[in-house]
Amino acid sequence: MSQNPKQYYLPGASLWPLISSIALFLMAAGFSMSLNDIASGDYVLIAGALVLAYLLFGWFSEVIKESVSGFYNKQVDASFRWSMGWFILSEVMFFAGFFGALFYVRNFSLDWIEAGSYFQGFVASWPTAGPSWPLTGEATKAIELLDPWHLPAINTLILLTSGATLTWAHWGLMKDNRKQTIIGLALTVALGVIFLYLQMHEYAEATFTMAGAGIYGSTFYMLTGFHGLHVTMGTIMLAIILFRVLKGHFSSQDHFGFEAVAWYWHFVDVVWLLLFVFVYWL
Amino acid sequence: MNKRTILSWGAAFLSLFAANSHADYALNLKTPSTEIASQIYDLHMLILWVCIAIFVVVFGLMFYSILKHRKSVGHKASQFHENHWLEVVWTIIPVIILASMAYPATKTILAMKDTAAADMSIKVTGYQWKWGYDYIDQDVKFISTLSTPQDQIHNKAEKGENYLLEVDNPMVVPVGKKVRLLITAEDVIHSWWIPEFGVKQDAIPGFMKEAWIRVEKPGTYRGQCAELCGKDHGFMPIVVEAMEEADYNAWVVAQKDAAAAADAGADREWAKDELVTAGKAVYEKNCAVCHQATGAGLPPAFPAITGGAVSTGPIEGHLDIILNGKNIMPAWKAVLNDTDIAAVIAYERNALGNSAGDIIQPSAVKAAR
Amino acid sequence: MSTTTATHHDDHGDHGHPTGVMRWVASTNHKDIGTMYLWFSLFMFFFAGAMAMGIRAELFQPGLQFMDPLAFNQLTTLHGLIMIFGAIMPAFVGFANWMVPMMIGAPDMAFPRLNNMSFWLLIPAAILLIASIFVPGGPIAGGWTMYAPLSVQAGMSMDMSILALHILGVSSIVGSINIITTILNLRAPGMDLMKMPLFIWTWLITAFLLIAAMPILAGALTMLITDRHFGTAFFDAAGGGDPVLFQHVFWFFGHPEVYIMILPAFGIISTIIPTFARKPLFGYASMVYATAAIALLSFVVWAHHMFATGMPVAGQLFFMYSTMLISIPTGVKVFNWVATMWRGSMTFETPMLFSIAVVLLFTIGGFSGLVLAVLPVDIQLQDTYYVVAHFHYVLFSGAAMSIMGGVYYWLPKWTGHMYDETLGKWHFWLTTIAFNITFFPMHFTGLAGMPRRIPDYALQFAEFNMISSLGAFALGISQLLFLYVVVKCIRGGAKAAASPWEGADGLEWTVPSPAPFHTFETPPTVK
Numbered sequence A: 001m002s003q004n005p006k007q008y009y010l011p012g013a014s015l016w017p018l019i020s021s022i023a024l025f026l027m028a029a030g031f032s033m034s035l036n037d038i039a040s041g042d043y044v045l046i047a048g049a050l051v052l053a054y055l056l057f058g059w060f061s062e063v064i065k066e067s068v069s070g071f072y073n074k075q076v077d078a079s080f081r082w083s084m085g086w087f088i089l090s091e092v093m094f095f096a097g098f099f100g101a102l103f104y105v106r107n108f109s110l111d112w113i114e115a116g117s118y119f120q121g122f123v124a125s126w127p128t129a130g131p132s133w134p135l136t137g138e139a140t141k142a143i144e145l146l147d148p149w150h151l152p153a154i155n156t157l158i159l160l161t162s163g164a165t166l167t168w169a170h171w172g173l174m175k176d177n178r179k180q181t182i183i184g185l186a187l188t189v190a191l192g193v194i195f196l197y198l199q200m201h202e203y204a205e206a207t208f209t210m211a212g213a214g215i216y217g218s219t220f221y222m223l224t225g226f227h228g229l230h231v232t233m234g235t236i237m238l239a240i241i242l243f244r245v246l247k248g249h250f251s252s253q254d255h256f257g258f259e260a261v262a263w264y265w266h267f268v269d270v271v272w273l274l275l276f277v278f279v280y281w282l
Numbered sequence B: 001m002n003k004r005t006i007l008s009w010g011a012a013f014l015s016l017f018a019a020n021s022h023a024d025y026a027l028n029l030k031t032p033s034t035e036i037a038s039q040i041y042d043l044h045m046l047i048l049w050v051c052i053a054i055f056v057v058v059f060g061l062m063f064y065s066i067l068k069h070r071k072s073v074g075h076k077a078s079q080f081h082e083n084h085w086l087e088v089v090w091t092i093i094p095v096i097i098l099a100s101m102a103y104p105a106t107k108t109i110l111a112m113k114d115t116a117a118a119d120m121s122i123k124v125t126g127y128q129w130k131w132g133y134d135y136i137d138q139d140v141k142f143i144s145t146l147s148t149p150q151d152q153i154h155n156k157a158e159k160g161e162n163y164l165l166e167v168d169n170p171m172v173v174p175v176g177k178k179v180r181l182l183i184t185a186e187d188v189i190h191s192w193w194i195p196e197f198g199v200k201q202d203a204i205p206g207f208m209k210e211a212w213i214r215v216e217k218p219g220t221y222r223g224q225c226a227e228l229c230g231k232d233h234g235f236m237p238i239v240v241e242a243m244e245e246a247d248y249n250a251w252v253v254a255q256k257d258a259a260a261a262a263d264a265g266a267d268r269e270w271a272k273d274e275l276v277t278a279g280k281a282v283y284e285k286n287c288a289v290c291h292q293a294t295g296a297g298l299p300p301a302f303p304a305i306t307g308g309a310v311s312t313g314p315i316e317g318h319l320d321i322i323l324n325g326k327n328i329m330p331a332w333k334a335v336l337n338d339t340d341i342a343a344v345i346a347y348e349r350n351a352l353g354n355s356a357g358d359i360i361q362p363s364a365v366k367a368a369r
Numbered sequence C: 001m002s003t004t005t006a007t008h009h010d011d012h013g014d015h016g017h018p019t020g021v022m023r024w025v026a027s028t029n030h031k032d033i034g035t036m037y038l039w040f041s042l043f044m045f046f047f048a049g050a051m052a053m054g055i056r057a058e059l060f061q062p063g064l065q066f067m068d069p070l071a072f073n074q075l076t077t078l079h080g081l082i083m084i085f086g087a088i089m090p091a092f093v094g095f096a097n098w099m100v101p102m103m104i105g106a107p108d109m110a111f112p113r114l115n116n117m118s119f120w121l122l123i124p125a126a127i128l129l130i131a132s133i134f135v136p137g138g139p140i141a142g143g144w145t146m147y148a149p150l151s152v153q154a155g156m157s158m159d160m161s162i163l164a165l166h167i168l169g170v171s172s173i174v175g176s177i178n179i180i181t182t183i184l185n186l187r188a189p190g191m192d193l194m195k196m197p198l199f200i201w202t203w204l205i206t207a208f209l210l211i212a213a214m215p216i217l218a219g220a221l222t223m224l225i226t227d228r229h230f231g232t233a234f235f236d237a238a239g240g241g242d243p244v245l246f247q248h249v250f251w252f253f254g255h256p257e258v259y260i261m262i263l264p265a266f267g268i269i270s271t272i273i274p275t276f277a278r279k280p281l282f283g284y285a286s287m288v289y290a291t292a293a294i295a296l297l298s299f300v301v302w303a304h305h306m307f308a309t310g311m312p313v314a315g316q317l318f319f320m321y322s323t324m325l326i327s328i329p330t331g332v333k334v335f336n337w338v339a340t341m342w343r344g345s346m347t348f349e350t351p352m353l354f355s356i357a358v359v360l361l362f363t364i365g366g367f368s369g370l371v372l373a374v375l376p377v378d379i380q381l382q383d384t385y386y387v388v389a390h391f392h393y394v395l396f397s398g399a400a401m402s403i404m405g406g407v408y409y410w411l412p413k414w415t416g417h418m419y420d421e422t423l424g425k426w427h428f429w430l431t432t433i434a435f436n437i438t439f440f441p442m443h444f445t446g447l448a449g450m451p452r453r454i455p456d457y458a459l460q461f462a463e464f465n466m467i468s469s470l471g472a473f474a475l476g477i478s479q480l481l482f483l484y485v486v487v488k489c490i491r492g493g494a495k496a497a498a499s500p501w502e503g504a505d506g507l508e509w510t511v512p513s514p515a516p517f518h519t520f521e522t523p524p525t526v527k
């Protein structure tokens, strides 16, 4: 395997793992407290979030430090590539769960309630006669859906462009064209921010919310919400990469940090396309 | 050798407990009393014997080799580690065996699913923790709850023969008729199951699932709720009386009269202590499982009635919660008639250590629905 | 302790080999982390086992003896949840940590720090689960499957458990990514995929299953928590949702999960049997393909847990057929094991005894699984003690007993001492006999119609339940012997040679026992 003389890098003792478990513990404990309206929960939750922020910052800067001091040989680089790939697979499966739920509800269970609801006396509480998509539960007035060819279409364009600018930036990095890299990245980050702004705008405009809007609202906000969350993380990571480019961390040979984030960003793009088709359009 | 050990040990134990043996213990599926159930019975026997056969062959060989190919008898290890021909064979044979099981199974499934051309329909509703039966075409409906006394459950009294398998109002069906069951639930998922019928269907809130039975001979058939549904999942049995058509029709008439009598009761003026005494029965049958016979409840899940906010607060709120439910508290609209509800309210407010003093008339309950 | 690596990270002092508490808390060494995993799992096994003792005590006789029905459901739920997520899964990860780098000739795991994180994430999850026992309303009582809407009714403990499972999910995913990467990228020169020990293969595939299945569980739990607190209607028909949707998502995770708990066990068995038969594993290639086939099939059989929900007939037939199919690759494995023993030169040390028992008893569990796979029969057996018998045969005498066998097999390598063979054999016989007394009668009570998850039962089940309970107490006590043997072996005993087993082969046996802190700093070459 490793044809190169230098050894596979093994880090020494580190407290980050322990800190990570403390962070998650505080967040989980705090969250379950505030969910059950124990006031102090919020503080615990925030404390946990702070520890988490400290952890991410500290751990990543340590890794970056090691990376720039050249501890990582080709084999370590390969490890990073493998792991990022598998991580993205797990993300894919996470979204697959929600898309699966949407598919199941729209294609099966709604008809089955139709049959059952005759006895259940639900029908009265539904806008249309019997349950049919989009079903918004108790809401007596039929909600008007978001027009896919308005904001969502624009957002689609924005994300697709951002994918392109990112690739362009990558080409720049490949041929050590710093200027092109920086411009490309900056554009991508900007587009990401605009997307998020528009998405929030859409939420504000929407005539229905996550709560009490039945299965339609549930699936809509669960899917678009988690996607939005991922775009946010992606944008932050892109910003960090931009920062690292400015500090000259990457070379045409060695820039996996850049590629990892790029992979992630393209993954988020693809999820959006699916959202556009299955949540907004069809 | 493990199998032999089990059997011998098992036998030893059985003889040990034969002394205080309560009822006859069974080793196999209950004797079927519908067509479907007997098909299932045969399917199970088929698979069982196939598995036993494979088991004997495979482990016969293994134990032979354990006896003969051991180092202590000086057997030298040969080094073969592949034999494609063999590997193909023992992939193909199982395929054939499985296919021969899948075929009859498929036929049974298709039969189970065929609810068409039913002679009558009964809507079955699962509640925490009782069953409701609604004879759709006869408009006969009633609730069926466990009738085993608490004393038996808490070992204060000798346990009866049908311990935990007995109810106050069994579901009644005519023999030889194809009965379509429309199964649903009010609160959480339950599962309606009578082993002798080969019917087990989850009762899912908001959905109406179908099953059917045609009972061959008259008799009493007992089953239990087969999906974890909370605290008293173990205490909501299902009992079905199958009777000749004539007896069944008589039963229907009797039910109708009883219902009519109850309704009539709803229209007249009731005296307070009259309601309170009636309420005691209703309370102990329906409410005591959670709020306890003493009214102490099981906080925090099940609040106390004695001194409870609702049963000492305004009577309208009291009525509303009983009619429409709240969180875990089920809605009793569909379950209790006006008189029962008025009675239980009177009981909760003026007994169990409460003395709110006021009552509500059945007629008012009817109005509030 | 030669630490050639130390030069690489003088930026944070020398960490060749920290000592004291730091050695464990801050560890980046796969062996120490593996050890922590194994101890954690043993503790959890005893914890959940003690709960099982509570269950069996209540079921010793009809009537309510020791607890109210709610408390019983809570015991059952926590017992299942902790055994699966706290005992079995961490135990296998512990094996992976110890053995994977040694078996493939790697210096350590690919990401030592993440490796330690995967372990330390178990602790907050465990604390949340155990703490949930003491919150108002008590721990969750809806069964380890947490079906909605019952789990929507539950109290605060449900939120704590959901978040605990989220954390466990993160731990498993990070751990699996680490293991996959290690296997794919850190193998010694010359060890190509089809030369890897079978244990490595089974873990490679298990890790894939974990990465693909765990996020699905996360999805199900997320929908559950939003239904509970944020007004969504995924599982509420009144809002157009469907309670059964939860079951679909849960079991899409849940069935792969059960193979996650058996594939590494297959790997361990496939390592032990050739050693003591002094004969190479029969049908290595077909073993690999069979494992892969089981993994892939496991994603299309989930609804066999939902036969009684009343799916459309097409669905019922599909899931019945696909489920039955899984018997074929699994059968191939059983046959291969028997063929490996065939005409070998067998000796019967404790690990071999456990392996033989696993092959036989797992097959019983597999057969009962097949019976359940046949839908009409499952209609009679679903949610009865027959199912309880089935999954204890595959989980205890499949997973747990291979873990015990594996522990005996590698203890010499881990501790440098031989364990006490006589006591080991005692532990084996007591466990095997007590196990069968406990769980074999459950087939009968199940067939006769005793539902699971009930604190009290009709009189006709009394005899068999009494037998089960007595067996269970014996089984419990026997596990104390296991603890004793392990501790005794750590404390001392006959020095173990580098390769204490005559027939053993594999890189782990080329290093001295106990294995040095850093094993293969310069990768060995495989012929």
Ligand code: HEA
Binding pocket: B051, B054, B058, B094, B095, B097, B098, C145, C258, C259, C261, C262, C304, C305, C323, C324, C326, C327, C328, C330, C331, C332, C334, C362, C363, C364, C365, C366, C367, C369, C370, C372, C373, C374, C378, C381, C382, C383, C387, C390, C391, C394, C395, C398, C399
């Ligand atoms: C390690 C865990 C494990 C394993 C390996 C298995 C293996 C199998 N399981 Fe099991 N199962 C569980 C853990 C496991 N299961 C658990 C925990 C539950 C309950 C969950 C809950 O509700 O709480 C469950 C429940 C469960 C059900 C649902 C029961 C119900 O609730 O109604 C079903 C139904 O199909 C099923 C089937 C199978 C089958 C067909 C296999 C097959 O993989 C078995 C294949 C093996 C063999 C068949 C034996 C060896 C083969 C041969 C010797 C070849 C020749 C044989 C033939 C050709 C017949 N299992």
Ligand code: HEA
Binding pocket: C045, C046, C047, C048, C049, C050, C052, C053, C055, C056, C076, C077, C079, C080, C081, C083, C084, C088, C142, C143, C144, C145, C388, C392, C395, C396, C399, C400, C438, C452, C453, C454, C472, C473, C474, C475, C476, C477, C479, C480
């Ligand atoms: C790998 C997983 C695993 C393992 C190893 C076990 C091990 C055991 N299980 Fe478990 N079990 C499950 C997984 C497992 N179980 C699951 C998933 C469920 C379903 C839960 C649900 O329905 O949601 C279940 C459910 C379940 C039930 C059904 C409960 C019900 O439906 O109401 C029963 C009943 O007998 C039971 C018994 C036992 C026993 C006696 C053991 C024994 O093997 C335990 C032996 C070990 C010990 C006892 C620990 C060591 C000893 C001590 C702690 C010292 C103290 C000992 C004494 C006081 C004697 N289990």
Ligand code: CUA
Binding pocket: B126, B127, B129, B189, B190, B191, B225, B226, B227, B228, B229, B230, B232, B233, B234, B236
């Ligand atoms: Cu109703 Cu279990």
Ligand SMILES: [Cu+2]
Binding pocket: C254, C255, C258, C301, C302, C304, C305
């Ligand atoms: Cu399964």
